[in-house]
Amino acid sequence: MSLMYGKEKNVDHEFDQADVGFLTFFSRLPPKRADTIRLFDRRDFFSAHGADAQYIAAHVFHTQSVIKHLGSAAKGGLPSVTLSNNVATAFLRDALTARQLRVEIWAPEPGQGKKTAKFRLEKEASPGNLQAVEDLLFVNTDLLSAPIIMAVKIGMSPTFGLSLRYFMNKLRISSAYDSGIPPTGPASTSTSKTKTVGVAFADTSVREIGVSEFIDSDLFSNVESLIIQLSVKEAVIPMSSKSGNTDRDIELNKLKGVLERCGVVISERKQSEFTAKNIDQDLARLLLESTSNVDATASIPELASPTSPTSSAVSALLSYLALLGDSSNHNAYTLRTHDLSQYMKLDASALRALGLVGDGTTSEKNTTLHGLLNKCKTAQGTRLLGSWLKQPLVNLHEIQKRQDLDDYLRMMPDMHRISKRFQRSVASLEDVVRVYQAAQKLSGLVEALNSVETENVEYTRLIEEIYLSKLKEHSINLEKYSEMVEQTLDLDELSSHNFVIKPDYDDRLRELAGKLMEVRDGLDTEHRSVGRELGLELDKKLHLENSQLYGHCFRLTKADAKVINNNKNFTELGTNKSGVYFTTKKLKGLSIDYQEITETYTKTQSGLVKEIVNIAATxxxxxxxxxxxxAHLDVIVSFAHVSVNAPEAYVRPKLIPKGEGDLILKEARHPLLEVQDDISFIPNDVQMIKGESEFQIIRTSTYDGFGLAWAISEHIALHIHAFCLFATHFHELTALDQQLTHVKNLHVVAHVTKTGESTQDRDITLLYKVEPGKSYDCVCDQSFGIHVAELANFPEDVVKLAKRKADELEDFGGEHEETPAHSKELTEEGSKIVEEMLHLWASRCASSTENGEDIMDDDDVDKEIAILRDCVESYRDRIDGNPWVQSLLTTL
Known part of the structure; x- marks a missing residue:
C-alpha cells in the first residue's frame, strides 16, 4: 500500500526488466495485417512495439521522444512506447471507431511473476466487431457511432437480354445519324448474367441482425448505397481463388474497390463459411422468443432458400461474430430487412460533396451537416441523426411526420448499452441507478410535452401519438423498477458517488456501515485540524479529496503549497496542474481503513447486487x-433548435406525392455556407417544372463525344422524364430545346466591367448565379475563357484568333442563329480575291535552297512581309470593293 502514497511508479524501469526474454518472444510472433495494432497488457500499463510504437508516438503523443529502444543499441533496438491505462483505453476507442483499425490485446501468460516475457492473445476487435472490448472501452463513455458489420455474397444467374455492346451500338448509331455519318456494324443481343447480391448485417451493440437482397450492376452501385445508408464499418467477403483470375475473383476485386473507396475494413473468410447450414435453427436460438416463434426463414423471402446469397451471407456473419458461442446472445437479437428503395440513394462521392458527415478524426461542428444539426443530448440521438442523414426518406407521409414534429417542438442514458450489460450480467449498481434516474425524469418529460399549447389540432394529435402515449406507458412499466431501487439501494450515498445496498439488508453490512461512518468522521476531524494548523480555509483553500491514485489526501494550489514546505508533519505525494497533493500520518491510516472497509462492503453485498441486476435485466x-x-425525440428537438436559431430562417418545404409536382427552390444554399466565418455567397433559385423544364443543360464548349452525350440526354428527356441537371461543355446540346419543349438551357452569370479603352482594361466577376438562356445570350458573349485571356494580357492577335475559332466551333445553328452578314456571292468573290493575292505573293517570294532544304534568315522574313504588303496594295481597289475581305483582314 505504500506505493499509493509515493511518487508515480517508473513504468519504464518496470518495462525494462523483461527486455531480453520479451525480444525473443516478440520476434517469433506471427505476422499481422498493416491495419492491425498490437498492444501488450503489462497489468499497470500497456506497451506497443515496432511499427505500432511509431504509429502511436505520431498519432497519440505527437512526438518521437516517447520512443524507447529495447535490446542491443548496436542493432538499433526495438522501438517501444508505454501507455497508461487511461491513454490506452482512449487510443483503442479512437482506433476502432474513427481510424478504422483492428486491435489485438495480448495479456501475460499466467505464472510468470513480475518478469512477463510471454504473452497470449486475449482479445481481438475490429471496427465492426467490438464485442470483446465493449466493456473495456465503453463503460463510462457513450458509443456515438454504431459498429455495423456486414457479410456480402454475390450470386450470378444467366439472363437472356440486351448486352452492353448492343446498348453502346444503339448510342453510337444515334450519334452517327445526328452528325450525318452513316452507322456501321451490327447490333446484336447476347446471353448475360444477372448479379444478385445478398447482404447480412449486424449491430452487436443493440443486438440487431438485418438482411437485404438486390440486383446490382458491374459497378456495385447498390452495394455502395447500402454501405452509406447503414454506415458500415467492416465487411466480410469470400477469399479469392488461388489462381485469382476466375469470374468470381474479378467480381470480388470490383467489390473490394467499392469497399475501399467507402473506407470499409475488409475481412476475407474461407468460401466454406459462406455455405448456409442450419440457418433456421441458428436464428431461432439468437432471436427474441417473440420473434423466433415464427420461422424467420419462412417469414423473410431472402432467407427462404438455403442456397440464396443472403442465407450464405447470414451464415458467414454468424460464424465471424461467433454469436452462438456466447449464451448471453441467445433469445436476445431482433431480425429486420432493409429495403434500398425506401431511401434516397447516395454514394461515397455524394456523401463527401454534400458534406453530410465527417470522418470522425476532426471537428465537424461547422464543416458537416451532421455537426451543424447535432444538438442532441444523448448518444442514441447522435447515432440516429447520423442514420437519418445517410438514409433520406422518400416516403411523403414519413417526411411530413418529421416536419410536423419539428414545427412543434438531458439526462437520458444510452438504454440499449445498459440493457445489454444487464443481459450479460456485467452491469453494476451504477447502471441500475442511471436507469432509475432516467425513469424519474419521465413524468417531468410527459408533463412538459402536455403543457405546450398548440393552435394546430393535428400537431397535438401527432405529439400524443408519437410520444405521449408511449412515454406514459413506459413510465407505468418502470414504476415497479423504481420501487425496487428505492427499497434496496442507499440513495443518500449517491451524492458521494457511492453505489451501495442499504445496510438494513444484512447484519454484516450494518456493522461495516458503522465503521465507515467512524472513518468518515475521522477524516473530517483531520481535515479541520490541518486547516487550523496551516491557517487555511476549508474547501476553499484546503481540499480533502479521494484520489484514484493517492486515496484520501489533501490538495493545495501551487501558490498556497509553500505553507507545507520543510514541514515534517506533511508528506508530499505529487504535483499536477490541479495543485499539490499531500497527506499526514493520521490521514494515511484513515485512508487505508476506508479502502479496506469499502472493499469488504462491496464483497459482502455482491450477492445482493447480482440479484438486483438479474431483476433489472427483465x-x-x-x-x-x-x-x-x-432518440427520436432528441433528434427532432435538435432539428427544431437548429431551425429556430439559424442565421437566416429555415423554411418548411411544401411536399407533394412523388411524380406529381415540380421542383422549385427559392434562394437555395447549403446550410453550412452561412455558418462559416468570412464567407459570402449568392443563393440560387431552381425551377424544374414538369413538362417545361425537366431537363436542364448548363454548358461550356468543346466537341469531343458530342454524339454520345446527345443520345443519352435525349433518351433521358424523351423517355425517362426524370428531373435532371446536365452540366456540359457541349454547346451543341443546347439545340435540344428546339426539339423537346421541356428542355431548358441555363448558364452561369458573369459580369464584365470596362475600366479603360483596351480589351485588357476590363474586370470579370463570376456571380455563381444560374439564369435561363444560353451562355452567348448573356453579357459575356460565349466564352469566359477569352475574357480571362484578355485580362491576363494575352497578345491581341492570339485573342482575335481564339474568337474566330470559337465562332466557327459554336456556329451550329438553332433559334439564335443570326442572318449571315454577307451574301453567298460576295463571300465567294472575296475568297477568289484572297486566293489570287496569296498565289501572287508566293510566286514573287524569292527563296534559296540548300541540299533540298529551305533556308531563311531574319532578313528573308522581313523581305517577304514587305512583298506581302505590296501584293495587298496591288489588290487594294478590289479589297475596298469587297466587305467580306475587309472584315476578314480586321480579324488578323
Missing amino acids: YTPVLEALDNQI
Whole structure:
C-alpha cells in the first residue's frame, strides 16, 4: 500500500526488466495485417512495439521522444512506447471507431511473476466487431457511432437480354445519324448474367441482425448505397481463388474497390463459411422468443432458400461474430430487412460533396451537416441523426411526420448499452441507478410535452401519438423498477458517488456501515485540524479529496503549497496542474481503513447486487423501447433548435406525392455556407417544372463525344422524364430545346466591367448565379475563357484568333442563329480575291535552297512581309470593293 502514497511508479524501469526474454518472444510472433495494432497488457500499463510504437508516438503523443529502444543499441533496438491505462483505453476507442483499425490485446501468460516475457492473445476487435472490448472501452463513455458489420455474397444467374455492346451500338448509331455519318456494324443481343447480391448485417451493440437482397450492376452501385445508408464499418467477403483470375475473383476485386473507396475494413473468410447450414435453427436460438416463434426463414423471402446469397451471407456473419458461442446472445437479437428503395440513394462521392458527415478524426461542428444539426443530448440521438442523414426518406407521409414534429417542438442514458450489460450480467449498481434516474425524469418529460399549447389540432394529435402515449406507458412499466431501487439501494450515498445496498439488508453490512461512518468522521476531524494548523480555509483553500491514485489526501494550489514546505508533519505525494497533493500520518491510516472497509462492503453485498441486476435485466424490452423514443425525440428537438436559431430562417418545404409536382427552390444554399466565418455567397433559385423544364443543360464548349452525350440526354428527356441537371461543355446540346419543349438551357452569370479603352482594361466577376438562356445570350458573349485571356494580357492577335475559332466551333445553328452578314456571292468573290493575292505573293517570294532544304534568315522574313504588303496594295481597289475581305483582314 505504500506505493499509493509515493511518487508515480517508473513504468519504464518496470518495462525494462523483461527486455531480453520479451525480444525473443516478440520476434517469433506471427505476422499481422498493416491495419492491425498490437498492444501488450503489462497489468499497470500497456506497451506497443515496432511499427505500432511509431504509429502511436505520431498519432497519440505527437512526438518521437516517447520512443524507447529495447535490446542491443548496436542493432538499433526495438522501438517501444508505454501507455497508461487511461491513454490506452482512449487510443483503442479512437482506433476502432474513427481510424478504422483492428486491435489485438495480448495479456501475460499466467505464472510468470513480475518478469512477463510471454504473452497470449486475449482479445481481438475490429471496427465492426467490438464485442470483446465493449466493456473495456465503453463503460463510462457513450458509443456515438454504431459498429455495423456486414457479410456480402454475390450470386450470378444467366439472363437472356440486351448486352452492353448492343446498348453502346444503339448510342453510337444515334450519334452517327445526328452528325450525318452513316452507322456501321451490327447490333446484336447476347446471353448475360444477372448479379444478385445478398447482404447480412449486424449491430452487436443493440443486438440487431438485418438482411437485404438486390440486383446490382458491374459497378456495385447498390452495394455502395447500402454501405452509406447503414454506415458500415467492416465487411466480410469470400477469399479469392488461388489462381485469382476466375469470374468470381474479378467480381470480388470490383467489390473490394467499392469497399475501399467507402473506407470499409475488409475481412476475407474461407468460401466454406459462406455455405448456409442450419440457418433456421441458428436464428431461432439468437432471436427474441417473440420473434423466433415464427420461422424467420419462412417469414423473410431472402432467407427462404438455403442456397440464396443472403442465407450464405447470414451464415458467414454468424460464424465471424461467433454469436452462438456466447449464451448471453441467445433469445436476445431482433431480425429486420432493409429495403434500398425506401431511401434516397447516395454514394461515397455524394456523401463527401454534400458534406453530410465527417470522418470522425476532426471537428465537424461547422464543416458537416451532421455537426451543424447535432444538438442532441444523448448518444442514441447522435447515432440516429447520423442514420437519418445517410438514409433520406422518400416516403411523403414519413417526411411530413418529421416536419410536423419539428414545427412543434438531458439526462437520458444510452438504454440499449445498459440493457445489454444487464443481459450479460456485467452491469453494476451504477447502471441500475442511471436507469432509475432516467425513469424519474419521465413524468417531468410527459408533463412538459402536455403543457405546450398548440393552435394546430393535428400537431397535438401527432405529439400524443408519437410520444405521449408511449412515454406514459413506459413510465407505468418502470414504476415497479423504481420501487425496487428505492427499497434496496442507499440513495443518500449517491451524492458521494457511492453505489451501495442499504445496510438494513444484512447484519454484516450494518456493522461495516458503522465503521465507515467512524472513518468518515475521522477524516473530517483531520481535515479541520490541518486547516487550523496551516491557517487555511476549508474547501476553499484546503481540499480533502479521494484520489484514484493517492486515496484520501489533501490538495493545495501551487501558490498556497509553500505553507507545507520543510514541514515534517506533511508528506508530499505529487504535483499536477490541479495543485499539490499531500497527506499526514493520521490521514494515511484513515485512508487505508476506508479502502479496506469499502472493499469488504462491496464483497459482502455482491450477492445482493447480482440479484438486483438479474431483476433489472427483465426490464430490457421496456428500456430498449424507451431508448428508441428518447432518440427520436432528441433528434427532432435538435432539428427544431437548429431551425429556430439559424442565421437566416429555415423554411418548411411544401411536399407533394412523388411524380406529381415540380421542383422549385427559392434562394437555395447549403446550410453550412452561412455558418462559416468570412464567407459570402449568392443563393440560387431552381425551377424544374414538369413538362417545361425537366431537363436542364448548363454548358461550356468543346466537341469531343458530342454524339454520345446527345443520345443519352435525349433518351433521358424523351423517355425517362426524370428531373435532371446536365452540366456540359457541349454547346451543341443546347439545340435540344428546339426539339423537346421541356428542355431548358441555363448558364452561369458573369459580369464584365470596362475600366479603360483596351480589351485588357476590363474586370470579370463570376456571380455563381444560374439564369435561363444560353451562355452567348448573356453579357459575356460565349466564352469566359477569352475574357480571362484578355485580362491576363494575352497578345491581341492570339485573342482575335481564339474568337474566330470559337465562332466557327459554336456556329451550329438553332433559334439564335443570326442572318449571315454577307451574301453567298460576295463571300465567294472575296475568297477568289484572297486566293489570287496569296498565289501572287508566293510566286514573287524569292527563296534559296540548300541540299533540298529551305533556308531563311531574319532578313528573308522581313523581305517577304514587305512583298506581302505590296501584293495587298496591288489588290487594294478590289479589297475596298469587297466587305467580306475587309472584315476578314480586321480579324488578323
